[in-house]
Amino acid sequence: MLQTELGDITKINDVEAIVNAANKSLMGGGGVDGAIHRAAGPELLEETKKLGGCETGDAKISRGYNLPVDHVIHTVGPIWNGGNSEEAALLARCYRRSLEVAMDNGIKKIAFPSISTGVYHFPVDQAASIAVDEVRKVISEQPEAFELIKWILFDEETKAAYDAALNE
Ligand code: ADP
Numbered sequence: 283m284l285q286t287e288l289g290d291i292t293k294i295n296d297v298e299a300i301v302n303a304a305n306k307s308l309m310g311g312g313g314v315d316g317a318i319h320r321a322a323g324p325e326l327l328e329e330t331k332k333l334g335g336c337e338t339g340d341a342k343i344s345r346g347y348n349l350p351v352d353h354v355i356h357t358v359g360p361i362w363n364g365g366n367s368e369e370a371a372l373l374a375r376c377y378r379r380s381l382e383v384a385m386d387n388g389i390k391k392i393a394f395p396s397i398s399t400g401v402y403h404f405p406v407d408q409a410a411s412i413a414v415d416e417v418r419k420v421i422s423e424q425p426e427a428f429e430l431i432k433w434i435l436f437d438e439e440t441k442a443a444y445d446a447a448l449n450e
Pocket of ligand 1: 289290291292303304312313314315317318359395396397398399400401402403404434435436437440
């Protein structure tokens with residue numbers, strides 16, 4: 283049910299939706315956001331332009347276009363600012379809202395990247411532990427909602443952090 287995998291989230295085809303670590307504009311960007319927009323093709327931007335942006339901690343859904351999955355759930359992680367700016371609560375909210383949007387759309391299999399730990403500089407060990415805790419909370423509240431929730435992690439060090447959090 284909860285898994286980690288090393289890889290490129292744009293190549294995943296065993297889920298119904300992938301989550302994008304987007305920015306508030308939803309106009310694309312670098313990192314995983316850029317990779318998702320490149321793989322999906324220009325129609326994705328045409329759709330996300332119309333979504334009216336997204337607040338930090340919130341999530342919005344689009345189609346997947348040329349991606350191997352039907353949907354992309356765009357969430358905006360907090361930018362790390364030392365830890366006293368609600369970063370932990372906002373990161374937890376990204377996971378909760380992404381899963382709520384998935385449930386609203388009948389999505390039972392979903393893959394997350396490591397939200398906020400790239401250019402947003404959230405410390406990866408803390409991010410992993412917040413991510414796993416919040417996902418477990420949602421699952422305990424909605425035990426029938428999901429069949430598969432996984433993290434697709436781009437490097438060994440990040441994967442090790444999520445594996446450690448899952449083994450806590
Ligand atoms: P943020 O702005 O939320 O920090 P980034 O895209 O900069 O988002 O980084 C988030 C994480 O996504 C980092 O661990 C980065 O290495 C990883 N990443 C980048 N490209 C991909 C990809 N194609 N698939 C999965 N993870 C990716």
